[in-house]
Amino acid sequence: xxxxxxxxxxxxxxxxxxxxxxxxxxxxxxxxxxxxxxxxxxxxxxxxxxxxxxxxxxxxxxxxxxxxxxxxxxxxxxxxxxxxxxxxxxxxxxxxxxxxxxxxxxxxxxxxxxxxxxxxxxxxxxxxxxxxxxxxxxxxxxxxxxxxxxxxxxxxxxxxxxxxxxxxxxxxxxxxxxxxxxxxxxxxxxxxxxxxxxxxxxxxxxxxxxxxxxxxxxxxxxxxxxxxxxxxxxxxxxxxxxxxxxxxxxxxxxxxxxxxxxxxxxxxxxxxxxxxxxxxxxxxxxxxxxxxxxxxxxxxxxxxxxxxxxxxxxxxxxxxxxxxxxxxxxxxxxxxxxxxxxxxxxxxxxxxxxxxxxxxxxxxxxxxxxxxxxxxxxxxxxxxxxxxxxxxxxxxxxxxxxxxxxxxxxxxxxxxxxxxxxxx
Numbered sequence: 234x235x236x237x238x239x240x241x242x243x244x245x246x247x248x249x250x251x252x253x254x255x256x257x258x259x260x261x262x263x264x265x266x267x268x269x270x271x272x273x274x275x276x277x278x279x280x281x282x283x284x285x286x287x288x289x290x291x292x293x294x295x296x297x298x299x300x301x302x303x304x305x306x307x308x309x310x311x312x313x314x315x316x317x318x319x320x321x322x323x324x325x326x327x328x329x330x331x332x333x334x335x336x337x338x339x340x341x342x343x344x345x346x347x348x349x350x351x352x353x354x355x356x357x358x359x360x361x362x363x364x365x366x367x368x369x370x371x372x373x374x375x376x377x378x379x380x381x382x383x384x385x386x387x388x389x390x391x392x393x394x395x396x397x398x399x400x401x402x403x404x405x406x407x408x409x410x411x412x413x414x415x416x417x418x419x420x421x422x423x424x425x426x427x428x429x430x431x432x433x434x435x436x437x438x439x440x441x442x443x444x445x446x447x448x449x450x451x452x453x454x455x456x457x458x459x460x461x462x463x464x465x466x467x468x469x470x471x472x473x474x475x476x477x478x479x480x481x482x483x484x485x486x487x488x489x490x491x492x493x494x495x496x497x498x499x500x501x502x503x504x505x506x507x508x509x510x511x512x513x514x515x516x517x518x519x520x521x522x523x524x525x526x527x528x529x530x531x532x533x534x535x536x537x538x539x540x541x542x543x544x545x546x547x548x549x550x551x552x553x554x555x556x557x558x559x560x561x562x563x564x565x566x567x568x569x570x571x572x573x574x575x576x577x578x579x580x581x582x583x584x585x586x587x588x589x590x591x592x593x594x595x596x597x598x599x600x601x602x603x604x605x606x607x608x609x610x611x612x613x614x615x616x617x618x619x620x621x622x623x624x625x626x627x628x629x630x631x632x633x634x635x636x637x638x639x640x641x642x643x644x645x646x647x648x649x650x651x652x653x654x655x656x657x
Contacts, residue, residue, distance in 0.1 A: 235260045238323035240316040240390040241304075241359075253362035255308035257287075259320035260300040267291055267298065273305035286310045290317040293332035296325070310334070311401040312361045315393035322389065331425075336400040340409075340430045344463050346491050348408060349373050349629060350532055351561035352573045355412075357382035358391030364398050368405030370567035376410040379422050380437050388418065392425050399429035408432050410468075413448075423451050428459040432466055433491065438499065439469040440476040442486035449487040466491040468534070472499035477518045480525035492532035492560070495522045498539070510546055512553065523558040535562035544572050551576030578630045579623045585646050587623035588637060590616060595638075 241256035269284050276283075287301055290313075301317065308316075311334055318332050353374035356363045367375050377395040379388065399409055411426050412435040413419040419436070426434070436448050445467065452465045467489045471477055477500070484493050497508055497515050506514040519535070526533035535554040538547045547569055554562055555577050562577075564570050579587065589607060594617045597605045605612040627633035634640065643650050 235262060235300075236324075238320045240319040240323070240387075242384075242387070251306045251362070253307050253309065253312065253365060254360075255306060255313055255316055256304040257313075257316040257320045258302040258304075259317070259324055261324040262298040262300060264298055267296070267301065269301045269303065271303050271305065273303070275305070275307070282310075283308075283313060286313045287317050290314045290332040291321060294318060294321050294325075294328050294330055296321055296328075299324075309361070309365075309401075311397035312394055315397045316390055318393045319390035333428075334397050334400050336430055337403075339403040340400055342406070342409070342430070342432070344432055344466070346466065349561070349626065350408070350492060350534055351577045352564050352570045353410060353534070353561070354407075354564045354567065354570065355382065355537065358395045359383055359387045361394060361398065364402060367567075368403060368407050370570050371405070372407050372564060372567075372570050373561065374408040374410050374433070375404050376412050376435060376563075378412045379419075380412050380414050388414065392422055396425040396429055399426070399431050410435060412437060412470075419448070420451050423448070423455060427452055427455040427465060428461060433468055434465055435468045435470055435494065437470050437496075438472045438476070439483055440471075440473055441479055442482040445469050445483055445486035445490065449489055452489075464489050468492045468494050470494040470496050471518075471522060472496035473503045474500070474518075476500075477521050480521045481528060484525040484529035484531055490529065490531055492534050493522050493526040493529075494534045494563070495519060495536050497536040510549065512550070519554070519557055519559070527558065532560040533558060535559045537563035537565050538569065539565065541566040541569060544568070547572050548576055574630060577626075578632060579627050581632075581646065581649065583623055584627045584633055585649050587620040587627070588633070588642075588645070590620035591624050592638065594620075 238259045239256065241254060267288060269287050271280055271283055273280060273283065283303060283305060287303060314332055314334065322328050350373050352372045353376050354367060354370065354372040355376045355378050356367055358377050358379045364377065377398060379391050379395060383391045395411060409431050410433040411431050413422040415438055436445060439445060449467065467487055468491060469483050471480055471483065471493065480493065484490060495518060500518055501508040501514055504514065508514065523533045538550050540546060551562060551573050562573055564573060590612055593607045593612060594605050605617060624633065628635060637645060
């Protein structure tokens, strides 16, 4: 009996079946052609289709002989293809060809360096059941994770599943992101991921600017080889004391950096401190990340909140992050997204002030004035820029109607206007 190579394991509990996934077992052979056996509850309806996907994958990899067994639990073709490729390449590591699905039109979104990144939803790269409908929860970004959430034996499987997902799934406007692995494993991830419609790569556990530049140079080389013309944005994640101390240099390491992120679980472990809800132990680090990001013209994004049942705690942490200057934070469960969006949304007072400034700026522009003033105060360009961003956030969160400029302020902000009248 030849050695077997397996892609896929029951998720979470060995007694539970996977969903929207499959387990592929491959035995390499030197002769006898390709033989495929299948276990599936939908074999009567879709058995031939499943076999066709597996046969095509092996043909793309130029494998003529072998025995393949598929335990199907409702896997879509992009998952089957990824797991078959992973199992086959475990047996034949010298194979350089790929079995890549054609990128669908809905996967090609326009890139936007300045887009909102209030929430980014992490999804393990080996759990397609969470990928399929991730976009309906309306996160600003969806991170298909290849790093901490993926066990070492499943790293290659995750890489191919994520590659195929990026070319197949509709994320309904969420920014497609991937967190790669550290070191050489991460460089191998880039070979598979960069040619896809991915927008942003998260670089984990960054401690020096050189790490960012190495990833950036690798991406540039891959883009030249595959013909990709649009950039790939970068989000370094700082997760250690050394990374925090080097935050300014890391922020400026690449023109493709769009944001800095902080990972507090690893950071507090590096300090030897206990992570608390109050966050005193990480105040310095979080402030460093915000200031380093702002000094380089980047967004700053906070860590994840690991207790998915404590939405009150999440709100407290998110509001404090916003007060420190962060633009958003990570989410590990869809139920956290709404709380994060509400916490990072501007208050009514902030919207009121921002609309005043933007209206004054528009008026000055219409009159050909080079100076913007509001009452007796001069308004500098950075203030106008910040006000416009607040207005845009309010519009995105439906906190302000799109025709707000045509509505009297007494109707837009009745309570605030009444308070102003009472103080006069």
